[in-house]
Amino acid sequence: MIEVRLCDDARRALRDRVRALPADGDARIRTQRMRALLQELGVSCDDKAEFEELDAVLLASANGTEALVAARLDDEQRAIAYARLLARMLADEFHAPLDAKMEYTEGLGAPPKSDRERERMVIALAHAILDGDLDAAPRPLYEDVPMFTLAFTPRSAARSTLGGFHLWSDFWYRRSNMYRRWRSRRDVSSAIRQVCTILTRVSVPAA
């Protein structure tokens, strides 16, 4: 059976838009922006879900995607919930025919062991989105990056090396708490940004 994945179009559109999401303003304004972004991507948003323990749920099927956010949350918690929904949409997979991704208050509702690392990764990415500091997370999660190839020609070497770095970074960000902490440090993300800039410059042939 062919596995049909949901939300792929919305994810592609989100990757184009998430970098431009402003991080200023209070929690209410940031929530409005994230909500508007989801709605523009075709996600139906409901902030009045009667959840007791859950903070939010992203429910997707061939009939559409909806974001359900608990009515009991305050502004700050709602902003975090929306950031997690965005992170979830960027970094997680939704399987047909219907999939539901549940967001609990951090530290509550421990997911099964197999999902634990993914949950932590989503939380780390959500914080990067909320802080407007996407550089604190690996680029493959939110934008297109060069691919790693084994064809190391003089021209493609820098590009392929860059692709290899991104692949490595994405791999460990999804699996290691220590790497996520290290990756989110300002000095580390700044150094990585510089390496990316240099390798990108080298890989682009002079006009």
Added chain:
Amino acid sequence: MPERDELQVARWDAIRARIGERLRGMRGRSRSQAQLAWEMDELGFHISQSMVSRYEQGQGEVPLTLERMVGWALCCDALGSEHLRELLELGGYALPWTRGDMRQFDDLLHRYRALSRPDQMALRRRMLWHLVGLHPEPAPSEAPR
């Protein structure tokens, strides 16, 4: 009782005993009629315990709608069951999902079992929309003006 055509009445009379059998099969022994009626009521179906009993005995007077059949199966965790397939066939209904899809819905419902009761109900209510093939309903504040 809403006004119904003679043919509709005759058809319902002919199938309601078989419908009742399938409804009993879906509920199984692990769930009481009262529990089922309560869960369906929580989902927004106006069905009492005596109505559950009457339908299961093939004495329901009003034909079951697609939404009620699906809601019934949802509350019984029987979306992937043969009973629901036969029920829909008898009622002349079709859903836009395969048997495999329906089994996966059941799996998802089992995963929801760990949630608190109100959370389960809120999720099931939304799942019903997807199950009967409707697009998610926009929240009142975002409805087109």
